Amino acid sequence: MKPLRDKVAVVTGATRGCGRAIAVELGRLGATVFVTGRTTREQASPMKRPETIEETAELVDAAGGRGIPVRCDYTSVADVDALRERVESEGRLDILVDDVWGGDQYLDWDNPYWESSLDDALTMVHNGIDTHLIALHRLLPLLTARPGGLVLEVTDGDTVNDETYPGPSIPYYLVKAAMRTLGRALGVELAKHGCVGLTVTPGFLRSEAMLEYFKVTEETWRDAITSGVGGDHGPHFAISETPYYLARGVAALALDPDAKRFAGKTMASWTLKREYGFTDLDGTQPDWGHWHDEVVKPGADPSTVDTSKYR
Structure with missing residues (x-):
């Protein structure tokens, strides 16, 4: 069954991580997916990661969809205009997942903002x-041309009250809070056109970059919990999730005829799981939200907590 076989999606930042997984899961439902990002087999981005948009498109094809890789630097209006022309040739746009980030190498977790690089901060925000x-x-003119479209902003964290600053990077917080704000605004604006807009977020993500940081693979990721490589973060990795966990939540939203009930909200992988009942690739259901509230926030020793209650 391919319930999205007549739908066209654009996923920005689809080279790796959640963007890649979301593209694949939409393809699994039969969608035509424009897989967009900056890294191709011929040209690397400043991120200097090995993953490419062609690889993602091939994964979309293998899952049963149609993947169309299009190199697009979203800081370039000309690039996005060219992408829009490609999408217009398909005759429609039904789903837009906005997952552009490109800020990892500009993060400074160690110094106060005023002692960090201003150029890096401004580049991250840009x-x-x-x-x-x-x-x-x-792209919204294409999506709002007919009712039923879905737009998802992707962020980090589901904080509703943006006055609660989690630290420690002001520019990072600004970017991620902006995505939640965009989702709220889109929830209102798109409803006028019979479309739905909101924001989604993963929990503690086992992305390609995070696995590399912890010096593990998807097969050996549990070693990071006690290896000490991630410092204080290691024990919390027990409640981590693959990018496909959020992607399955996005797929469920795309199939939900009443997705408008979430318009303007920030839906996390764990809140989507509670709503739709899907699992991660290994059959578990990580609940980072409960773990954060009951273990991280109060400063409990994670090694003394029964992690099975949160998976």
Whole structure:
């Protein structure tokens, strides 16, 4: 069964992580997916990661969809205009997942903002916010041409009260809070056109970059819990999730005829799981939200907590 076989999606930042997984899961439902990002087999991005948009498109095809890789730098209006022309050739746009980030190498977790690099901070904001505004400005006219469209902003964290600053990076917080704000605004604006807009977030993610940071693979990731490589973060990795966990939540949203009930909200992988009942690739259901509230926030010793209650 391919319930999205007549649908067209654009996933920004689909080279790796949640963007890649979301593209694949939409393809699994039969969608035509424009797999967009900056890294191709011929040209690397400043991120200097090995993953490519062609690989993602091939995974979409293998899952049963149609993957169309299009190199697109979302800081370039000309690039996005060219992408829009490609999408227009398909005759429609039904789903837009806005997952551009490109800020990892500009993060400074160790110094106060005023002692960090201003150029890095501004680049992070440019890559993390301006890109989303450009994508929305150019692609929303296609999506709102008919009712039923779905737009998802991707962020980090489901904080509703943006006055609760989690630290420690002001620019990072600004970018991620902006995505939640965009989702709230889109929830209102898109409803006027019979479409749905909201924000989604993963929990503690086992992305390609995070597995590399912890010096593990998807097969050996549990070793990171006690290896000490991640410092204080290691024990919390027990409640980590693959990018496909959020992607399955996105797929469920795309199939939900009443997705408008979530318009403007920030839905996390764990809140989507509670709503739709899906599992991660290994059959577990990580609940980072409960873990954060009951273990991380109060400062409990994670090694003394029964992790099975949160998976």
